[in-house]
Amino acid sequence: MTEPFKIAIAGLGTVGQGVVDIIQSNADLIAARTGRRVELVAVSSANKAKARSVDISAYQWVDDARELASLPDVDCVIELIGGEDGIAHELTEQALENGKHVVTANKAMVARHGLKLAQKAEYKSVALKYEAAVAGGIPAIKTLKQGLAANNIRSVFGILNGTCNFILSEMGLSGRAFDDVLSEAQAKGYAEADPTFDIDGIDTAHKLCILSALAFGIKPDLDNVLENTRGIRGISSLDLKIADELGYKIKLLGQAHQDEHGNISQSVAPCFVKKSVPLASVDGSFNAVFFDADHADQIVNIGRGAGAGPTASAVVADIMDVMRGDVGTVFAVPASQYKDASYMDDHSDEAQYYIHLAVEDKPGVMANISSAMSVEGLSIDELIQRHYHVDGPVSVVMTTHKSTRNAVNAVLNKLNKMDNITAVTSVFKILKI
Structure with missing residues (x-):
């Protein structure tokens, strides 16, 4: 030896x-x-x-x-x-x-x-x-560098932060408030005393930046990811309850996509995920990373994304690779070949959206909402109007047909100016797989 x-x-x-x-x-x-x-x-x-x-x-x-x-x-x-x-x-x-x-x-x-x-x-x-x-004990880096080395990667996305996944899972199961579940996460060691990096999506952004660079051969561009990052602050147990009624779960997702022209999209945001999609069943502190490749098709890795055992296991696996003589390139190709990314206009990409409004319980409100949406070509797929509270505003919840974020933003700007719209409570993109 x-x-x-x-x-x-x-x-x-x-x-x-x-x-x-x-x-x-x-x-x-x-x-x-x-x-x-x-x-x-x-x-x-x-x-x-x-x-x-x-x-x-x-x-x-x-x-x-x-x-x-x-x-x-x-x-x-x-x-x-x-x-x-x-x-x-x-x-x-x-x-x-x-x-x-x-x-x-x-x-x-x-x-x-x-x-x-x-x-x-x-x-x-x-x-x-x-x-x-990235993702603790899940071999996400090795999957891209080795297992999918012969493939062009179309997308990489998933649940990359166990703290946020634990909080959203517990809120959905128990109906408890965000701050209450966050305190439990801190007591269990899932969240730091200062949880900012986790709950504001910054930790997920770091991981997505690395995965995106590996997947698409682009220079790591953390600033671009952070510009398109939104965490889980402000998500209410009511949103999770409504999501459940509509057949969805809310998950904080890091997503990176490459179109047929080589343009890249990178974002971190809470999304609605259909319960029938495997990603929706990944709960608690678990992570999941999905890869969409041109020949291998869809690959998913699920496991513990943090903690002493899983993370230390990944560290020692890397040490063992070096011991075997695996030096190679740091990313997928030599650093000299990495290129600046050309980015998509995310706001022109079409998707379905969930919109939750708090409105006054008065005649004509729905007509005003419909009028604002019609002007921008935004149509309703599903609509719920309920008194979730005895007093106060009514919750109007809708999912839209496919539309651009630009059109959604234009509608929201109109709604925010209406006297009988108390608040635009939340907006989530609905994941399409």
Whole structure:
């Protein structure tokens, strides 16, 4: 057997401890499957004295994680600090510059700096692996880079954030309010104390940016994804109740599509999903990633999208790939071949929509709504009008026939100016598969 493959870990949070645990408990299995033993030689984290679930006493402790990039006996740096910039980015850049492989779970860094890091890694002929950055233990990156390598990808989309999926699933099942379920998610460890990145869709945007770059051979463009990102704040239990009555569930989806001309669409938003579609049955903290390819057709991967075990498993799988000599390109093709994306006009794309209005219970309201819709060529597919509350406005809920978002926006602008329309409560696109 060849020389041990020596690694250093930066970041000993939940995932970092999970990686140590796998390396300690499955060392013989890893050696049998790679032909080399993996040897953890150094670790770094913010607090050396912190109680941990694994024993790290045998490893060299380094106070400044950036120094791991210069340790002479380290073959691969495992970056598990997180964050778009700062120490994580500095460590990764320096490790690659020093000719060391890097394995990371840092979606924010890869989404923002992935192309430049890929250029450096490929120039230095070292690996930059990031399977754990997208959907935890689901092999989404490997599916695109390996399983679907011979295919043109038409679409990649799915549930990419377990926190949001848990919240929406629980709200739908129990009828509880958003804030109440969010507190439960935080208590269970599904949501951070500051849940902004999750519930505002930013975490999903990072992951979608990476998947889109891989799928379509475009430069990662996080700003474009963020411009088209909407989270789950403001979704009410009433919307979930009505969705259920209409035969739908609400899911936060990251979606990237490529048309026949090579134009790209990237967005993150809550959508209505028909209960008959497999995606609708993915509940709780689970993730699901769907791929639509020209020869393989539709592929779906479902599994735990976060947590110590699934994410650490993906990290160690990447380490094992490097141990086998899999350096290759960082994305689907060499970084030098990546091109700027040409984007679709999403607002001209046709889809069905769900519109929920709060209106005064007075004669003529429906006539006014119908008139505004008729002017813009927007027609109703299904209509519900109910008193969901004893007092106050009436809920008018409709699903539309296919129309453009431009037409929907024009109607909403007219409705917002009407005295008898209390509020446009919510608007959701209905997913078509």
